Amino acid sequence: MPRIIMTPDDIAEGMAALAAADPRLAAAHRLTGMPPLRRTAGGFEGLAWIIVSQQVSVASARAIWARTRAVFAPFSPDDLIGAEEARFRAAGLSGPKIRTLRALAQAVAEGLDLDGLAGLAPDEAHAALTAVKGIGPWTADVYLLFCLGHADAFAAGDLAVQEAARAALGLPARPTTAALLAEAEAWRPWRGVAARLLWAYYAWMKAGREGAPLPTGDPT
Numbered sequence: 001m002p003r004i005i006m007t008p009d010d011i012a013e014g015m016a017a018l019a020a021a022d023p024r025l026a027a028a029h030r031l032t033g034m035p036p037l038r039r040t041a042g043g044f045e046g047l048a049w050i051i052v053s054q055q056v057s058v059a060s061a062r063a064i065w066a067r068t069r070a071v072f073a074p075f076s077p078d079d080l081i082g083a084e085e086a087r088f089r090a091a092g093l094s095g096p097k098i099r100t101l102r103a104l105a106q107a108v109a110e111g112l113d114l115d116g117l118a119g120l121a122p123d124e125a126h127a128a129l130t131a132v133k134g135i136g137p138w139t140a141d142v143y144l145l146f147c148l149g150h151a152d153a154f155a156a157g158d159l160a161v162q163e164a165a166r167a168a169l170g171l172p173a174r175p176t177t178a179a180l181l182a183e184a185e186a187w188r189p190w191r192g193v194a195a196r197l198l199w200a201y202y203a204w205m206k207a208g209r210e211g212a213p214l215p216t217g218d219p220t
Contacts, residue, residue, distance in 0.1 A: 002121055003151035005192055008037050014151060014193030021186060025194065028168040028201045035196035042147030043114050044104070045075055050142050051100050051135070052093065067091040077105035100134030107132045118148045122192075125150065137177075145192050154191035156180040161195055164202040 005011060011034060019026035040046060052068060053061035068091040072079050080101055088098040108114065112132070117125040122144055129140035137157050144153035155161050157177040165183065166174045175183065187194045 001119060003189060004118060005037070005039070005149040005151050008034070010151070011035055011037055011193055011196065014190035015197065017190050018187055018194055018197070024169050025187075025197060028164075028197055032197065032200040032204050035193060035200045038146050038196065039149055040146050042118075042143065044077060044108055046147040047104060047114055047129075047135075047139075047143050048075070048101060050139055050147075051097055051104070054097075054139070064092040068093065077108040080105035081109060096134065100132075103133040104135065114143075115148075117144070118150070122150045122153045126153070141195075145195060149192070151192045152189045154181070154184050154187075154195050156184060158195075158199075160202040161198045164198040164205065167205060168198065168201050 003010075005014070015029060015034060019029055048068075049065060052065050056064065068088075069075055071087050071091045072083065085098060088101070093101070112128065117128060120128070125144055125148070126137070126140045129135050129143060130137060138155060141153055141155035141158070144150040145155065159174075162174045162177075162180055165171065165180055169183065184191050184194060
C-alpha cells in the first residue's frame with residue numbers, strides 16, 4: 001500500500017527524510033518552516049471542484065462552484081451525464097470544463113473508483129486519472145496530493161513548483177517538467193512533501209523575500 005499523508009506528523013516525518021537526503025531542501029525548509037498539511041475532501045465532488053476552479057480567481061471559482069452545486073442537486077455523476085448543456089452554462093461553466101465534467105461523470109459511472117486510487121501506486125493512479133478525457137497531469141497531481149494524500153505524488157508541471165525549484169535548488173533556469181521529475185527521483189517516497197515544501201518556498205519568494213518577479217502559479 002502506498003504511504004498516505006494524513007496528519008502534520010506525516011509531513012514532519014517526510015520533511016526530516018528530505019532534509020537528510022538533500023541539503024538544498026533542508027535550506028528551503030529553514031526559510032519556510034514546516035509545509036502545511038493541506039488535505040481536502042476527495043471523491044467525485046472533490047475532483048469536480050479542482051476542475052471547476054482551474055484558471056479562474058478563487059472568488060470566481062467559489063461563485064461558479066456554488067451555482068454548479070445549486071443547478072445539480074444532488075451533485076451526482078448520473079445527473080451530469082444526462083444534463084442538457086444549458087444547465088452547465090447556467091452555472092457559468094466553460095465548454096472545456098463542461099466536457100471534462102461529463103467525461104469524469106461517465107468514467108465514474110463506468111467504474112472509476114476515485115477514492116480507491118489511494119490504494120494504487122501514485123504513478124498508476126495518475127495514469128488512471130489522465131485517461132479521462134480533459135483531465136491533465138496538473139489536475140491529477142493536485143487530486144492525488146491534496147484529496148488522496150499520496151505521499152509520493154508530485155506536481156512537476158506546476159509553474160510555481162518549477163520556479164521554486166529553480167531558486168531553491170540553485171538551477172540556472174526554470175526546469176522543464178521532465179527535468180524536474182528527474183530531479184525529484186531522489187526525493188522518493190516523499191515527493192508529495194517536497195511539492196508542499198516548494199509551494200511554501202514559492203509563497204516565501206512571492207512575499208518579496210527573494211526580490212525577483214515570479215510567474216503566477218496556483219498551488220491549490
